[in-house]
Every structure is written in C-alpha cells, then in structure tokens.
Amino acid sequence: MKKLLRYLKPFKKQVILGPLFKLTEAIFELLVPTLMAHIIDRGVGRSDLPYVWKMGALIVGLGVVGLGCALTCQYFAARTSQGVGTLLRQDMFKKIGQLSHRELDQFGTATLITRVTSDVNQLQVAVAMLIRLVVRAPFLVIGATVMAMTIDLKMSLIFLAAIPLIGLTLYVVMKKTVPFYRTIQKKLDRIGTVSRENLEGVRVIRAFSRQEQEKARFDDASGDLAGTSVRVGRVSALLNPLTSIIMNFGIIAILYFGGYQVNSGALSQGQIIALVNYMTQILLALVVVANLVVIFTKASASATRVSEVLETVPSIAQQPGAAVPAPTAGCPKVQLRDVDFRYFTGENALTDISFAVQPGQTVGIIGGTGAGKSTLVNLLPRFYDAVAGTVEIDGQDVRQWPLDALRAQFGLVPQQARLFTGTIRENLLWQVPDATDEQLWRALDIAQASEFVQKLPQGLDAPVQQGGKNLSGGQRQRLTIARALVGMPPILILDDSASALDFATDAALRAALARIEGSTVFIVSQRVSAIKNADLVLVLDDGQLVGSGTHHQLMDSCQVYREICLSQLSEEEAAQ
Ligand SMILES: Nc1ncnc2c1ncn2[C@@H]1O[C@H](COP(=O)(O)OP(=O)(O)OP(=O)(O)O)[C@@H](O)[C@H]1O
Numbered sequence: 001m002k003k004l005l006r007y008l009k010p011f012k013k014q015v016i017l018g019p020l021f022k023l024t025e026a027i028f029e030l031l032v033p034t035l036m037a038h039i040i041d042r043g044v045g046r047s048d049l050p051y052v053w054k055m056g057a058l059i060v061g062l063g064v065v066g067l068g069c070a071l072t073c074q075y076f077a078a079r080t081s082q083g084v085g086t087l088l089r090q091d092m093f094k095k096i097g098q099l100s101h102r103e104l105d106q107f108g109t110a111t112l113i114t115r116v117t118s119d120v121n122q123l124q125v126a127v128a129m130l131i132r133l134v135v136r137a138p139f140l141v142i143g144a145t146v147m148a149m150t151i152d153l154k155m156s157l158i159f160l161a162a163i164p165l166i167g168l169t170l171y172v173v174m175k176k177t178v179p180f181y182r183t184i185q186k187k188l189d190r191i192g193t194v195s196r197e198n199l200e201g202v203r204v205i206r207a208f209s210r211q212e213q214e215k216a217r218f219d220d221a222s223g224d225l226a227g228t229s230v231r232v233g234r235v236s237a238l239l240n241p242l243t244s245i246i247m248n249f250g251i252i253a254i255l256y257f258g259g260y261q262v263n264s265g266a267l268s269q270g271q272i273i274a275l276v277n278y279m280t281q282i283l284l285a286l287v288v289v290a291n292l293v294v295i296f297t298k299a300s301a302s303a304t305r306v307s308e309v310l311e312t313v314p315s316i317a318q319q320p321g322a323a324v325p326a327p328t329a330g331c332p333k334v335q336l337r338d339v340d341f342r343y344f345t346g347e348n349a350l351t352d353i354s355f356a357v358q359p360g361q362t363v364g365i366i367g368g369t370g371a372g373k374s375t376l377v378n379l380l381p382r383f384y385d386a387v388a389g390t391v392e393i394d395g396q397d398v399r400q401w402p403l404d405a406l407r408a409q410f411g412l413v414p415q416q417a418r419l420f421t422g423t424i425r426e427n428l429l430w431q432v433p434d435a436t437d438e439q440l441w442r443a444l445d446i447a448q449a450s451e452f453v454q455k456l457p458q459g460l461d462a463p464v465q466q467g468g469k470n471l472s473g474g475q476r477q478r479l480t481i482a483r484a485l486v487g488m489p490p491i492l493i494l495d496d497s498a499s500a501l502d503f504a505t506d507a508a509l510r511a512a513l514a515r516i517e518g519s520t521v522f523i524v525s526q527r528v529s530a531i532k533n534a535d536l537v538l539v540l541d542d543g544q545l546v547g548s549g550t551h552h553q554l555m556d557s558c559q560v561y562r563e564i565c566l567s568q569l570s571e572e573e574a575a576q
Helices: 002-044 049-098 101-107 109-132 136-151 156-200 202-207 211-236 239-264 269-311 373-379 403-408 424-428 437-446 450-455 473-485 503-515 551-557 559-568 571-575
Strands: 334-342 348-357 362-367 388-393 410-413 491-495 520-524 536-541 544-549
Touching: 002 049, 002 109, 002 136, 002 269, 049 109, 049 269, 101 109, 109 156, 109 269, 136 156, 136 269, 156 202, 156 211, 156 239, 156 269, 202 211, 239 269, 334 373, 348 373, 348 388, 348 536, 348 544, 362 373, 362 559, 373 491, 373 520, 373 536, 403 410, 410 473, 424 437, 424 473, 437 450, 437 473, 437 503, 473 491, 473 503, 503 520, 536 551, 536 559, 544 551, 544 559, 551 559
Parallel strands: 362 520, 362 536, 410 491, 491 520
Antiparallel strands: 334 348, 334 388, 536 544
16 A cells, blocks of 8 residues: 555645645534533523624634635545546556566456456545545544543543443454455456456357356355445444444433533533533544544555556566667578477466478468467467577567567467457558558458458448447458558468458468568468468477478378368368
8 A cells, every 4th residue: 555655646735735624624613512512601591692693603604614624625635536546547557558468367357457447446535535534533533532621621531431432342343344345355356257258258148048147157246245245234234323322321421420510510501512512523533433444444455456466567578688680691580499388377388399480481380279379379479478498580589679679570360350449440550550541452452351341331431349349250350360461560470360251261361361472471270271381380289399391291290280181171182
C-alpha cells in the first residue's frame, strides 16, 4: 500500500486541505450541543426569546459554513480519488501492455480485468475516505470526550467507560470479519473467469447444450461469494445493535446520575442534553472508524493485487546495447540451436530443437495437436524466451535485438483470427500506418480477400464490429492474413491460419504466397497439403523435432511424417 502513496503526490493540495476543511466542520459540529445547552438553560429556562433567536441563528450559521466546508472537502476527495484511479488504471494498462506472454499466462486475463477495475475502485474509495473521514472521525471521538469533560469531569467518566467498551466490540467484530474481505476479492476473480468464458464461448455453450452445467458453475462461484459475504454480514450485523446497546446504557447512566446532579443544582438540564448529544456523536464517529477499518482492509488487499501487477518486471525486455545486426551473406534468416522451452506450468513444451532456414525459404511445420508447433513459432518474435539454447534471426540472438526492430521483422497471422473494432482499412494499417491503398489491395489479393472486400458497399471503409463478428470465420482469417502482408515483412508466420478456408482458397493462397519474393514464410498446419511443397518441413512430436527436410526426404526417413501423410493422402498423392 505504501508504494502506491506516490499516486497521491500530484494531489498534495487536496490531500492536505480536504481534511482541514472537514476538521473545521467537525469543530462546528462539536460546538452545537454546547450551544443547544445554552439555548435550553438561558433561552428556554429564562424565557429569553431574543437569546434563542441569536443562538439559533448562530447554529444555522455554523451549519451553513460547515456545509460549505464539507462540500469543499467532498470536492477535493472526489477529484483526488478519481485522479488517483485514472493514474493507476493508466499505469496498470501500460504495464500489462509491457508484460510478456509468460507473465500474462501466469496472471490470467480475468484477474487482470478485476485488478484494473474493481481493485482500483476499492482504492479510489479508500482515497476518498482518507480525505473525508480519517481525520474527522477520531477527532470527533476525542473532541466530544473533551467537550464532555469541560461540562462535568465526573460525568465524563461514563464516556471513558463506554468508549473502550464500544472500541472492544468493534475490535472483536473486525477481527472476525477482516480476513474474509481478502478472500472475497479472490472469489470475485473466479466469477470474472466464469463470466468471461461464458460470454466469449456463448455459441459453443449453446451448440453443446451446456447452459445448465455452465449455469451451475456460475451459481457455484457466485454462491461461494455470497456465502462468504453472508458470513461476514452475519458478524458485522452484530456491530450496530451491540454498540447501540452500550451507547444507550451510557445515555441511561448520564440521565440517571445527571438527574441527581440537576436536582442538586450542580448541572443544568441543557448540559445533560449536551452530554447525551456528545455520547451519540462519539458512537456515530466510532461506527465510522469501524467502517474505515473495513474500507482500508479491503483497500490493502486491493493495493497488494494492484502492486503485484505494477511491480512485475517483464521477463522480456530490451537489453542494453541491443542493435540490429549488419546483413551477412550466406547467414540463415532464422536459426535455432539446441532450444528447450517450458511454460510456467513446468514440463518441457520443446526439447533440443535445432534447424536453420535460409532467406526466402518456405518452412512447413507439422505435428499432432499439442506437439509444440505454435510454441515454436512464438519463440521467433520473442513472445517467450527459450530456457536453453538460442533463437537467432539474421545470425543474432533475438535477445540482442531491439524489441521493436525484431517484431517489425515479422508478419504474424495467429491461430485465432482477431480483428479490432473500426474499419477494414484501420485493421489493415496496424503494422504500416502509412500504407497506400495499392499496398492494401495487393495484400488483400494475396490473402484471397480482395473479392469479398470489393463487394462490400463501403469497400476498405466497411465497418468491423468487435472481434470482427460481422464477418465470417473465413473472411476474418483472410483479413488477418492480409494485415500481416501489408508491410511485406521479411518473415511471415501463418499459424494454422487457413483452417477456415476451403481447399481451393487455401491452395490459391499458398500459390500466391509462393510468388512473394524475399519473405521467409513459416506455415504451421495439420494439413499435409498445406506444407507438402515447402522448402523445409519440420516435424514435431511431443515437443521434439523428429524430422526435418523436404516432403520426399521425410517420406523416406521420418516414420511420424509418413504416418501423418498416409492418414490424409493416398500412397500416390503422397508420392507426388
Ligand atoms: N500458454 C500456455 N501455458 C501453458 N502451457 C501451454 C501454453 N500454450 C501451450 N501450452 C502447452 O504446450 C504444449 C504445446 O502447445 P502448442 O500450442 O505449441 O501445440 P500445437 O502443436 O500448436 O497444437 P495445435 O495444433 O493444437 O495448435 C501443449 O502441451 C500445451 O498444453
């Protein structure tokens, strides 16, 4: 929490002045019971109407000025809390953008969303309360006790007995409930995960008629949260009755002992009423203190979660002295030497991978589900770092490359065709913002997408809805291929990105790709037809490179490749 205090710095003025205004309001509030006592004793007691009017006007005046102070403080608190929230969200968003895939995998999307939204909200509430109530509430407790002492020292003993009792009650209730507030935050994450999966996978859920099971999963997550909240609520519900009982006993004591004092003339009726009012003020202030403890406990759990994100050091960062290597004749475009890789979950996803690819070659990567194909291509633009061995581009370890320059080498078509809200043109301009229409149409031509884009009434300016959901799966895939082609990148990676294309379009796409000059192309696919004509075919099996060579070489030498080919093609087709 301490580390986040720096976010208050830009709001120093508000953080200092806000509580001062609130303090002024509290002082006025403390004066009111004493003024009321005067009105009762002098004004009402002696039928002095002008005095009642004068003091009444004074109380109203104090109320108006107090209101002004409270509103000013409220304004400062709102500005500061909103400002701190905005800065925190901006920094978190920036940091999440810098995190490598490893850290993103470790956190998980749902918790990151909860942290940027709900946890930051919690901190905003804490900041507002810090300005509005942290000084005011304890001040009222102490101030009201002191005021009671100035009225009558003996009677104030009742206060000194009641306050620790109320304090003890608050302490016991807090001790029982506070640990739960931390778990509640985690349970919110779980609801986030289930909701997200359901919203994103709504079609699959309906197709498999899994609504009931998913509803049960959601009910389970929300029931779990509700259960904890109810447990907290049950204990917290004791707070008000218990403190009220103690306070009312205090008031009874004031009236009882005060009655004797009034009879003996040591105290006036007005003073008794003032003492009762001070007792009420103390109770209300202590309840506020209890709420503050809850708010700050929640905020401290949120602060830890927010800090975890902000303090995560991205494992993939540009090294000092990183530079683009000078071109060397005969140097492979891509080379892997003895590469091992594992995800944070533990086991090796790739083991001892070595191969070299010459510039302009087309490389096919084939293998069963989970063999490590996507993992392999994700190492090339340094989405992940190898745990052993080296990945080299143009003869230089990717870790020695400036990150931007390295990523600019690649045109990536991921497995899931993701488009962003905007127009087709805006989506195509991602890598090369100043690309001409001619470049865009050329990319669309190669990606076999120009025909359908031409048919759209707005052409390149046709709108793309969130995630591209107004387009078909095949259209989305073609646009993501075109997006990667716009800059004619030196290395193009197509990660199983033709799966939604029919065979004829897939073949036309591959023929068009083969005509591109200069680009080194990686085609990841489970279809033999997609990689058969590649200059180099890499065969992966359970994270190992079990074969590399041309189709014909592999048909003779690699058992796994032969089996894959013969499961999809006839002997004659495979032999062609
Ligand atoms: N983000 C991740 N975190 C943890 N493990 C992962 C992650 N991504 C992949 N894996 C694991 O790594 C292994 C290789 O996965 P990868 O996605 O590279 O396979 P693939 O050959 O591309 O499979 P497919 O053809 O089904 O896409 C699998 O066992 C998978 O469970």
